[in-house]
Amino acid sequence: MVLKVLLVNPPRFEGISVIREERCEITERYSILEPYSLLQTAALLRDGGHQVSLIDLNGQDLGYDALEARAREFHPDATLYRFTPTTFDWDHKAASTVKGVDKDITTVGVCWTLHTMPNQVLKEAPDLDVYVRQDYEVVAPAAVNALAGGTPLDDVAGIAYRRGEEIKVTGPPTPMKDYDSMPIPAYDLLPSLKPYYVNAPAGRPFTILYTSKGCPFKCSFCTVAGTPWKMRTAPHILEELRYLKERYGLRTASFFDETFTFNRGRVEEICRMLKEEDLKIKWYCNTRAHLVDRELLRQMREAGCRGISFGIESGSQRILDSVEKKVKVEQNRDAVLAAKAERLKVLCSFIFGLPGEDWDSVEETLQFVRDTLPTSAQFNVAVPYPGTRLHEQIYGVTGLEEPDFRKMYQHASVVGTEKMTPEDLDEARKKAYKTLYTSGRWWLSNIRHLLREPSDLYMASRFAMKITNNYVFHGMKDAH
Ligand code: SF4
Structure with missing residues (x-):
């Protein structure tokens, strides 16, 4: 039927x-x-x-x-x-x-x-x-x-x-193995792509898409930690991008994968095909810092990549180790600086309130921000999502009463650490935004980027309006 x-x-x-x-x-x-x-x-x-x-x-x-x-x-x-x-x-x-x-x-x-x-x-x-x-x-x-x-x-x-x-x-399903078997999403069921954008309304028509999914890493706070990684091949991704270009005149895509560069050979193949076809699509991606290097970033830039997002989480090695991030602070720093050197915009996301957080580790994170001056940053607070190891560590062992999941926002703490209250963590978040947005060096660094990338001017001005609006009027709520 x-x-x-x-x-x-x-x-x-x-x-x-x-x-x-x-x-x-x-x-x-x-x-x-x-x-x-x-x-x-x-x-x-x-x-x-x-x-x-x-x-x-x-x-x-x-x-x-x-x-x-x-x-x-x-x-x-x-x-x-x-x-x-x-x-x-x-x-x-x-x-x-x-x-x-x-x-x-x-x-x-x-x-x-x-x-x-x-x-x-x-x-x-x-x-x-x-x-x-x-x-x-x-x-x-x-x-x-x-x-x-x-x-x-x-x-x-x-x-x-x-x-x-x-x-x-019912029991767990068998995950999809051949991600290339996915059809092109039914974009035709949307009246148009006009409403869609990420961060600031510029670069439209825009879409997100998954080129791979899942993440085998085991960061304790993450809801997708340890999920099987499945990927689409370069020809399959190009088929979707070609369709989007022909049908909608797509200008910008955000590869929504958790770890876009997990398989280097695949990324190189995607870049090679994108350069060959020259679809004139600018794209963005998320990944882990130790999965890029200058040479790969150069290839990505040449293939249309204009921005990259790293989950840095903390500037403190002690905190990174406590959540099994499996990365060194130096690797994070090198990746941010290498991406900036390749004229990519760099979004770094940080989390305050991971196990062991105290004002010293907060300061290490702020120092990381001052040292690297990412193009933009998200400062979130740790959320003990159900099913994560962080949740187990906090509520399984301490016997604390679990908060209502309706209150689990990344901008307002529901739980503190041994040394910091939830209010302290919210304060650390505010302090971090202030550190970045009031830094003259940060503004200069972004102006320098614009001088080298004048085509980013419109997007940058919309983005500047966004952060000013959110900082002044909304206390950086509901903005990640
Ligand atoms: S935080 Fe990132 S690297 Fe860590 S498990 Fe989640 S998706 Fe993977």
């Missing part, structure tokens, strides 16, 4: 844009991203013969009334939406909205961050029928196929669902 499935990215939360993508399930005031995983899921379902419709309420800045109208018009058999911890109750209004149209519509919700607490999710979201906990690329189509075929949901790995009053949780 063919199922009619309505895919939904819920609306913005209290007017703030929300990113609902696996490791990144957060509110983000200054980025509006395509609901990429929903576009992938829609393409997979369509390839499986199902009839799909998609509404991106966040991207188009629409409310639940638009969802209700679409549900009345499309009459889905099932609705599939994503939700996040801090926007939990708000996102589940997607389920109650479609149930209000027809209570027989099956509701399927996808969220990675809460995958270790399926019982609580289903208990606290009464209109959610099926929770896709992980590996949505294989689990969501399997769940829809089971609903279509009337086969037992018990046979679908990676979900939790209701059977009468009971909550059933």
Whole structure:
């Protein structure tokens, strides 16, 4: 049987844009991203013969009334939406909205961050029928196929669902091995790419995309630590970029992978093909500092890379070791300086409040910032997400009462360290932003970059407006 499935990215939360993508399930005031995983899921379902419709309420800045109208018009058999911890109750209004149209519509919700607490999710979201906990690329189509075929949901790995009053949780799924088997995401289901950008509204048309997924490293605070790494080959990535160029005139892409440069040979091949085809797409990526060097960064720059984001976390070796980051402070420093030397913009992210944090280690982080002057930086506080080793260390051993996951923001501490209170950590975060934004050397360094890269002027001016606005009016909340 063919199922009619309505895919939904819920609306913005209290007017703030929300990113609902696996490791990144957060509110983000200054980025509006395509609901990429929903576009992938829609393409997979369509390839499986199902009839799909998609509404991106966040991207188009629409409310639940638009969802209700679409549900009345499309009459889905099932609705599939994503939700996040801090926007939990708000996102589940997607389920109650479609149930209000027809209570027989099956509701399927996808969220990675809460995958270790399926019982609580289903208990606290009464209109959610099926929770896709992980590996949505294989689990969501399997769940829809089971609903279509009337086969037992018990046979679908990676979900939790209701059977009468009971909550059933199935075992782990087999992750997708051949990531090249993914179809091009169903971009055609979006009215346009106009609303989307990252950090500052410039360089559009823009999209995010995954060229690989997962991360075998074991950083204790990270929700995707130790997940299998799967990758697309260069020709498969180029196929998507070519399509985006031809159909939408794409100018900027952000490779949303956790560790884009994990496999050096693959990155070199991507760069070689991008240079050969000269698609004129500028791109950005995230990776770990010890997985780049000057030569690789040069190749990336020549292939259109204009910015790179490193998870630096701390300027203190003691803190890096305490979370098993497996990197040296010097490696982090060298990578930032090498990327800047190759005229790449460098975004560094830091976390205050990892085990052992005290004012001395905070100062080491501030010194790292002064020494390297990254083009921009995010200063977050540690969040003990469920399922991480950090969570286990804090709540498994100390017996502290766990905070409500709805309060787990990266801009406001819910827990301190032995030497620092949550208030101290929030203070450290503010101090770090002040250190960067009031540094004359930092402004000079960025002006020097602009003199060498005048094409960045428009983006830089929008970015400067963003940080001023956020620093002055919002206390750097909901901006990562
Ligand atoms: S390297 Fe990055 S993505 Fe991988 S486990 Fe560490 S923090 Fe997470």
